[in-house]
Amino acid sequence: xxxxxxxTACAENGILLDDAQMQQFRTYTDLLIEWNRKMxxxxxxxxxxxxxxxxxxxxxxxxxxDIHTLADxxxxxxxxxxxxxxxxxxxxxxxxxxxxxxxxxxxxxxEALHLEDLEICPERAEEFAAGHRDAFDAVCSxxxxxxxxxxxxxxPLAKPGGLVIALKGPGAAAELRAAAPALEALHxxxxxxxxxxxxxxxxxxxxxxxxxxxxxxxxxxFGQIKKHPLEDTxxxx
Ligand SMILES: C[S@@+](CC[C@H](N)C(=O)[O-])C[C@H]1O[C@@H](n2cnc3c(N)ncnc32)[C@H](O)[C@@H]1O
Numbered sequence: 001x002x003x004x005x006x007x008t009a010c011a012e013n014g015i016l017l018d019d020a021q022m023q024q025f026r027t028y029t030d031l032l033i034e035w036n037r038k039m040x041x042x043x044x045x046x047x048x049x050x051x052x053x054x055x056x057x058x059x060x061x062x063x064x065x066d067i068h069t070l071a072d073x074x075x076x077x078x079x080x081x082x083x084x085x086x087x088x089x090x091x092x093x094x095x096x097x098x099x100x101x102x103x104x105x106x107x108x109x110x111e112a113l114h115l116e117d118l119e120i121c122p123e124r125a126e127e128f129a130a131g132h133r134d135a136f137d138a139v140c141s142x143x144x145x146x147x148x149x150x151x152x153x154x155x156p157l158a159k160p161g162g163l164v165i166a167l168k169g170p171g172a173a174a175e176l177r178a179a180a181p182a183l184e185a186l187h188x189x190x191x192x193x194x195x196x197x198x199x200x201x202x203x204x205x206x207x208x209x210x211x212x213x214x215x216x217x218x219x220x221x222f223g224q225i226k227k228h229p230l231e232d233t234x235x236x237x
Contacts, residue, residue: 001052001199009056013063015087024086024113025055031112032077035105041077053200058083058142060196061167061205067137071096071157073125074144078106080167081140085118094119094136096128125153126219134159134213142167147175147206148182155186156214164188164208172204187212 001009003022010017017025029047032054036045044053058080062070068091072081075095085093095118097103103122110118121128139154139162147166154164168175176190183190188208196203 001048001056003047003051006051006056010059010087013060015059015063017087021086025051025083027112028078028082028086028109031105031109035108039101039105041102041105049200052198054079055083057167057198057203059087060203061140061165061194062088065138065163067091067163069136069138070094071128071132071136071139071154073128073139073141073150073154073157075106076102076143078109080142082106082109082113082115082118084140085115086113089116092117092119094121094132096121096123096125098122098124098127125157126221129153129156129219132157136162138163138165140165140167146178147172148179151179151182151186151188151208152219155188155208155210156218158210160210160213162210163191164210166206166208168204168206170202170204172206176206183208186210186214186218 007017007022029050032041032050033045035041044050062084070084070091071094073096075081075097078095081093081095084091095106097106100122103120106120110120133156136157137159139157141150141154144150145153150166151164158164187210189211191207191209194205
């Protein structure tokens, strides 16, 4: 997807980006490519793939949502949180990412793009949740863990009545079936499911409403990040 096709696809979905925002996306791409030479940030390094797989995929799920605060759990190189921040600068975005070197990259992007009200938290979601229960209008995550675990990590951060948004791929239906006990335990209700076809494949976004308080023993401890068996990186390949 070219830059022009990206802008057109956004407009077709009601998302109008001005020239300054397009320049922020270009600068972000330059930084991604430059920093990726010295650290592992992303397997997607072709700018034409970045426009679609990273930027369009990150922002489409948020079109039309009325939210003021968003936490992105396991943001990695900033997805979907930074594209959301560029597109809707009025949203206060918090990026949660335990790997310190990725956080250094995120700080560099924040500075270069002059992003305000963007917080970068170098913590695991389980640690971050200790001080941020019931805090956000919406909590999102892409390519971090299978749904049942992901919901345990994200739901405690959402306000009662708030949203949990899981950006998933074609396996979403099976993950959803397996996550039924987690949904009940976490007082989450599936609100809607959207299906988008990108040239790279099918993308399925799941939206849950948090209907009651998360039980006190969530999130649970999932072990060391380096041994984390649950990262879903299929989308990155
Ligand atoms: C495959 S990457 C995906 C990054 C980004 N969300 C994307 O879609 O490109 C998964 C990220 O989740 C982070 N992660 C893994 N376990 C986590 C946890 N328990 N809490 C917060 N982040 C976690 C990893 O450090 C890694 O940066």
